[in-house]
Amino acid sequence: ETRVPINIADAKIGIIHQGGYYLLPVCEEGSSRPLDVMSAREQIAALLAPPAATPSQISALARIKRSTLAGLKSKLNPMLVNDLEILKFAPILISTDERSRALPLSELRQTERGIGSHALTLFDTGETIVFDQSHIFFDGAWGTALSEIMTNEALSWAHYLSLLPAPAPTENRIYTSLTLQLGPEDLDLVQRAPQVTPEAGAESSSVDLKACLAVRKNFKQRNDLIDVTINDLLVLYRAIHAATYIPSARLSDEIQALSATKPDLAAAIRQLVEEGSRTNPSILIPMDASLKSPRDRIYPLNVEVPLKDLDLLTLHARTLKLLDAYEAASGANRSDLFTSFNQMQKVYLATLAGFGTFLSRAKQMAAEGQTPAAGAIKLLAHLPAPVQRLLDNIPNRFEVLNNIIKGREVFSNVGVVVPSSSLTRFMTAKDDNNQKQLAWGILTDAKSVMRIHLRDFRPHVVKLHAAGRKDLAGLIAQDYLDSYVSGLNRYTRDLSRITIASRETMSKSKTKKPVKQ
Numbered sequence: 001e002t003r004v005p006i007n008i009a010d011a012k013i014g015i016i017h018q019g020g021y022y023l024l025p026v027c028e029e030g031s032s033r034p035l036d037v038m039s040a041r042e043q044i045a046a047l048l049a050p051p052a053a054t055p056s057q058i059s060a061l062a063r064i065k066r067s068t069l070a071g072l073k074s075k076l077n078p079m080l081v082n083d084l085e086i087l088k089f090a091p092i093l094i095s096t097d098e099r100s101r102a103l104p105l106s107e108l109r110q111t112e113r114g115i116g117s118h119a120l121t122l123f124d125t126g127e128t129i130v131f132d133q134s135h136i137f138f139d140g141a142w143g144t145a146l147s148e149i150m151t152n153e154a155l156s157w158a159h160y161l162s163l164l165p166a167p168a169p170t171e172n173r174i175y176t177s178l179t180l181q182l183g184p185e186d187l188d189l190v191q192r193a194p195q196v197t198p199e200a201g202a203e204s205s206s207v208d209l210k211a212c213l214a215v216r217k218n219f220k221q222r223n224d225l226i227d228v229t230i231n232d233l234l235v236l237y238r239a240i241h242a243a244t245y246i247p248s249a250r251l252s253d254e255i256q257a258l259s260a261t262k263p264d265l266a267a268a269i270r271q272l273v274e275e276g277s278r279t280n281p282s283i284l285i286p287m288d289a290s291l292k293s294p295r296d297r298i299y300p301l302n303v304e305v306p307l308k309d310l311d312l313l314t315l316h317a318r319t320l321k322l323l324d325a326y327e328a329a330s331g332a333n334r335s336d337l338f339t340s341f342n343q344m345q346k347v348y349l350a351t352l353a354g355f356g357t358f359l360s361r362a363k364q365m366a367a368e369g370q371t372p373a374a375g376a377i378k379l380l381a382h383l384p385a386p387v388q389r390l391l392d393n394i395p396n397r398f399e400v401l402n403n404i405i406k407g408r409e410v411f412s413n414v415g416v417v418v419p420s421s422s423l424t425r426f427m428t429a430k431d432d433n434n435q436k437q438l439a440w441g442i443l444t445d446a447k448s449v450m451r452i453h454l455r456d457f458r459p460h461v462v463k464l465h466a467a468g469r470k471d472l473a474g475l476i477a478q479d480y481l482d483s484y485v486s487g488l489n490r491y492t493r494d495l496s497r498i499t500i501a502s503r504e505t506m507s508k509s510k511t512k513k514p515v516k517q
Helices: 037-048 059-063 066-075 078-087 140-162 184-192 209-222 230-244 249-258 263-274 312-328 333-367 372-381 385-397 399-405 459-466 470-500 503-511
Strands: 012-017 020-025 092-095 120-124 129-133 176-178 200-204 283-288 298-303 409-416 438-444 450-456
Touching (some): 059 184, 078 176, 140 409, 209 230, 209 333, 230 283, 263 470, 298 333, 459 470
Parallel strands (some): 012 092, 092 120
Antiparallel strands (some): 012 020, 200 450
């Protein structure tokens, strides 16, 4: 990707209103002075007044791979190409066409948004504003900071402007409108061009953050060597979830219903949700590179949780089974049961401590840019473009190499926002690597609500979109995320029980007197 600077005097703000595109100059005519706010209000009042321009239809262009779009332009209608060239001078697009807040972020943005190469597009839900930021210009941490800065500035201006009389539409209009219409031949070219991978989106705000914080506190009280962060727990359970996921009854019924009309497709999807999702995922975690090298922006950390090597599933199940047996037992054998549990508890917690140390060291190395993925990126950056493309495609052909360098999933947690922040949701991006199948975006808002957004790019999504069953693709993604969240909540509560259990706590719980009412 190449970022081409433009003169501020030539820059525009793009406004999408009732499907039409308008360009408002950023500066006063013939100068680099910002447009006066009162003039801007009058222009906006005129723009929003009826009648609206003819709706454009270039959302299909945003679904074409950017590498293909450059070569496709020479075959498109010259008037359309000219308008697209003019649209390049609008790094920011603002859409006045409301989108439903209930939609997942990945679905909410599937509407008119230029050709997908603009630095920032703002969508209005009637209650909130969505900042759709290009990953070429922004990373997660930078993007959240910019969103907060712009929100605070907008609120300040809104308060000031609300005290003024309503603006009157001006007759001297300095904004322009773009036609941006695709003719039949253009549509045919667009439909035959390589498309970006279709996706399904899902969101959840049901993570029990208090349980996650409690287990961290219990770890520290038990032993300072158990240094496992909230994000470590999320990553650890992602691997456990992949190995243990079982589709819900509702999803199974939907797949069974599909088999009546499309048996082959239903069989493929059933295999995916019952078996194909159980591969231990190679997870790419973006690490902030600002302390080491701000120019590099992020360093990628690839993690594959060693579930089998550490035998974590068996350790958890056996430890929990012994704890349940000890709590339910009475009589002479309780002491023997506690001895067995105590031994297994020590082994399990020591294993978790080792896992935490492993991740901590891996993150330290990633923050220094000392990972295979970071090294590969630096190598590619200095090579000619044809060689870059050749080497970049090699991991796609060799699964092990892809897992080491690029990973199969993105897991981006921007953490907890500041107490005064209004941010509530976050969706992460992925690169153009077709091997990336899932992208997890996580944010905890000022009210301590953790929200997870899942983007699903697995092969079944393409097939279901082609079959006209986009709804089922969404249901599969939501079921997978809901299963992850409910399992995570159960896992953290079990971990707390295991961690705090001792002969003393068990004795107290057994001898506690009933409360009389």
